[in-house]
């Protein structure tokens with residue numbers, strides 16, 4: 001699925017949070033959105049997954065203005081893993097994951113064997129197959145985050161929107177979740193704080209600052225020491241790795 005945003009602006013009160021965002025995510029591309037706290041990443045993603053409506057501009061899924069799509073159709077096109085503190089489900093894990101099937105169902109249609117199989121497969125993928133009977137609220141932050149990813153996988157969409165998907169995860173699961181997402185070969189838009197993770201997994205990055213795009217490109221082209229300094233006000237040392245990969249080493253002030 002291709003996603004385009006044209007001149008998307010968002011005002012909250014009289015503050016201009018997004019100042020005209022243009023992006024073009026190609027089919028099966030993994031696009032990372034980076035930028036400092038408060039730069040507008042989540043606000044932009046919320047416009048894409050329709051929690052917020054842009055004040056100006058438009059967003060197109062496969063050439064169709066999303067204003068013309070039903071919310072059900074949007075849920076068939078796109079699944080969301082938002083920041084973990086968004087969720088407070090007093091349900092069993094399996095029931096939370098099965099919620100991902102609801103856009104595929106008619107009103108009052110019950111989950112069937114296939115739905116259960118899809119949900120259990122998704123839980124297995126995220127390493128939680130033994131958690132089906134647990135209550136969601138009793139899980140750790142990282143376990144909850146993986147359940148939410150399983151729910152998104154269960155939705156079987158062509159596009160995933162991820163808002164800091166590896167928050168709360170230890171390094172094993174940070175890499176595992178990103179590996180799973182990458183292996184699905186879907187269109188992905190992800191806000192990512194960890195620049196090394198962003199560089200490892202994203203085909204292309206867009207950098208936001210103060211609600212504007214200040215840079216875009218392949219990770220190894222965009223993430224220069226100067227660019228990171230301008231964006232985050234931190235010093236780094238960037239090492240080139242094989243296959244166009246890079247490693248960003250952060251240099252705290254006391255290391256100098």
Ligand SMILES: Nc1ncnc2c1ncn2[C@@H]1O[C@H](COP(=O)(O)OP(=O)(O)OP(=O)(O)O)[C@@H](O)[C@H]1O
Pocket residue numbers: 012017035036037038039040041042043044
């Ligand atoms: N409902 C709201 N009312 C007022 N200001 C808001 C609201 N929602 C977002 N903002 C402001 O909009 C700006 C962008 O917020 P947003 O959450 O999109 O940033 P972000 O880049 O995702 O930040 P972070 O990296 O900290 O998650 C921030 O200054 C935030 O305080």
